[in-house]
Amino acid sequence: MTGSVRPVPSFDPGEDTDRIRQTLQTDGVVLLSGAFDRTWLDVIETGIADALGGSSADVDVVKRDGDAGAFSFSSGAWRSVEPFRRFIFDSPLADLVWPLLHSSSLTLFYDFLLIKEPLSGGASTPWHQDHSYYPLDGTKVVNSWVALDHIPLETSLRFLHGSHRDQTLYRAVNFENPDREYRHARPELPETPQAVGDAPILSSPLRPGDTLVWWSHTLHSAPGNHLDRRRAAFSVNWVGDDVVYNGAAALDTYLDDSLVVDQPIISESFPLVRSTSAADPRIGQAFSGHE
DSSP: OOOOEEOOOEEOTTSOHHHHHHHHHHHSEEEETTOSOHHHHHHHHHHHHHIIIIIOSOEEEEOOTTOSSOEEEEESGGGTOHHHHHHHHHSTHHHHHHHHHTOSEEEEEEEEEEEEOTTBTTOOEEEEOGGGGOSEESSOEEEEEEEOSOBOGGGSOEEETTTTTTOOOOOOOOSSOTTSOOTTOOTTSOOOOSOOTTOOEEOOOBOTTOEEEEETTOOEEEOOBOSSSOEEEEEEEEEOTTOEEOOOOOOGGGOOTTOOTTSOOOSSSSOEEEESSTTOTTBTGGGTTTO
16 A cells, blocks of 8 residues: 555543544544553563463464564453453553443453564565454444554554544455465455555554554554554554444354354453443353452
8 A cells, every 4th residue: 555654543541532533523533642551561571471482372473484583463452361361451541442442331451462573574464454354243342552662653653544434344464475365255245455556654653662553444554563662552442332243254253152143252261351331240240260
């Protein structure tokens, strides 16, 4: 894709929520500047050491030909990595995200750890939209992506401005090899565009603790990391009150045997974290056996 690059709209976490929510709705992504201090980032770093040391059952390492470094990622590790669980449920994250969804509830979908090691320039992420990979119908699905390192503009995420607004669902792209079809791709969906002319692209350099929030239908990509330092982030994906399970084939991370088609995904694997009904008995139901 080509096009003019503009900064991602940036806000302090304490700014007017209505203004942040309106910008998210218009642009598809916002940046919450300095949302987390070093104390919370250290919790995540402890979780990374645990996850890569064997605590996470789902860790993948991809090394492209010609790269000295690898691209490591882990999905759904909160269920076995206590520091990740502590960050998700005890940090301010849920209360920063929930008001942006304009939803009566907030449910944890999954966490995702991304580490692009130094000199992993081939580890680029193709243009895609997160929702393509989910067995979900609905619009209130967001990714909250916490930068763990200083990430310059040259290696930062890029977002196609307003690309979420028409709710077009594109075919999932294979991250490991974009030339090969993703195993759960839905062939009836249109291919994800990789060139859109002069459409504006939103991208900003990030500092540790900066947090990007974007809708799951927003098209985005990221270059590889050709620099001599790590480029890492920890993201948490959330769903709101209009989201239901649709039964489509998907990764195990996005599934639970108890899910029912056309019903919310609230379950042991996908706990209800916030609700306008404080007495809702489902809140925190997934914590039994995890605390």
